[in-house]
Amino acid sequence: MTEQTPVPVDVTDDLPEQMRVRREKRERMLAEGTEPYPVGYPRTTSLAALRERFAELPTDTATGETVSVTGRVIFLRNTGKLCFATLREGDGTELQAMLSLDRVGAERLDEWKRLVDLGDHVGVTGEVITSRRGELSVLAESWELTAKALRPLPVAHKPLSEEARVRQRYVDLIVRPQARQTVRTRATVLRSLRDSLHGRDFLEVETPMLQLLHGGAAARPFVTHSNALDTDLYLRIAPELFLKRCVVGGIDRVFEINRNFRNEGIDSSHSPEFAMLECYEAYGDYNTMATLTRELVQDAARAISGSHVVAHADGTELDLGGEWRSVTLYGVLSEALGEEVTVDTDMARLVQYAEKHNLAVDPKWGPGKLAEELFEELVVPRLHEPTFVRDYPIETSPLTRAHRERPGLAEKWDLYVMGFELGTAYSELVDPVVQRERLVAQAQLAAKGDDEAMQLDEDFLRAMEYGMPPAGGMGMGIDRLLMALTGLGIRETILFPLVRPE
């Protein structure tokens, strides 16, 4: 719903000089009958193809071959009768264009100098040569402006401020090779994940993002409204309950890669919308999911770096190879506390430990939740190498099967790397009666005002009552996977992260 129609204003008044000048050049072209934004340019080759074909061309050589190329002007070096420009095309390949008086003529050379600014898109047709300095170039016979840039590019040799990079990613992409590389790395990782899953007979599905009830995880949802149904809807916090319906329906190996939305904090490792991989495997359990997850991550590492060792932006390396460490929650917590703690340790003892380590205790927490909080406080920041932390208290895992051997625990692991949680997996709870008990308990929490608790999803329970096979399920944050693979902050791995209005 538009609250007000934008009022057209004459923006040409009162502009900074550089924008005014560029607008005037556009006007001048139109007045002279030249199109500043023509429909295209008949290019015959890409810059990358030329670079590849003529990689070995010796210095100061003319090939006799005429080509047409296009690109954005990123450097200009104009002299009296011979002008140089560096063009760059979408994949980042750069190539020099040369415009000489004797080839293009006085008029077109003058117009080049008069009209072309840094940032403009141009098309150039001419002979492939190398310059006297050995630079592979197209020596123009003719040229056209293909899109006039009305705003000046920022300085190419200084990094944009962090805020400008995020708010104007398009500019960041123009001036910073690392920004372009990150987009490609992310695409490579996504393709690798899909390839790895397809190779293991998993089927990709898309389940609802707009949901009538919110569930599948513990998180605060975004609320929106359907006019047609005249009802509030939730943006999903997880696809879990729908993917399990798929497994009930016989899609034995199923996955989804898409966005979840959580109405929570925004910081260097949390974004309100984030991409997630979730997958389920009938007759799998949390052990098969651990193997699968490790292989998915290792395949992705190999896809971007050729090995299990990935290079981070800060120059360090992270080795994701091998079997990965596997510990139990209470095991590492006991180690950190220096005293034996189990799922049976009573609340009073745990509170003592919390006080000793200056951890504020929420009175709503049970002993399981408190143990997890202690773990997050004392252990997680030190988990740099990939580590599976297994066997969580069942109290905090309402959708997880009880541990097959140890009462009070659930068959769940969290995968930690670089001090953050990368993924989680369960041996899924498939007994519809127990499932109902747990969800009713959640719904009662929700009714008492816990806005992270799930609502009672009768349709999900009905599905479970038709019989879901034993299954393992796993979820992994895509943005965080990129962080682990590249060492970048979450705002760099997400192309257009949410920012406050300017």
Next chain:
RNA sequence: GGGCUGCUAGCUCAAUGGGCAGAGCAGCGGACUUUUAAUCCGCGGGUUCAGGGUUCGAGUCCCUGGCGGCCCA
């Protein structure tokens, strides 16, 4: 939520203790037929985030707000 900190030309940043708001790149004018962030000569360019206050005088000090960043809970 708390603490610290930043916001100045298109971009990146300076500006002594409160005393004429500057540089590099970019831009404009000129020179240059082999440049590589070209070079040389000349010139312009500012609501110092917004609003209020103190002061003869505020980019600078104080208050409120906005948008970032870092640290802590």
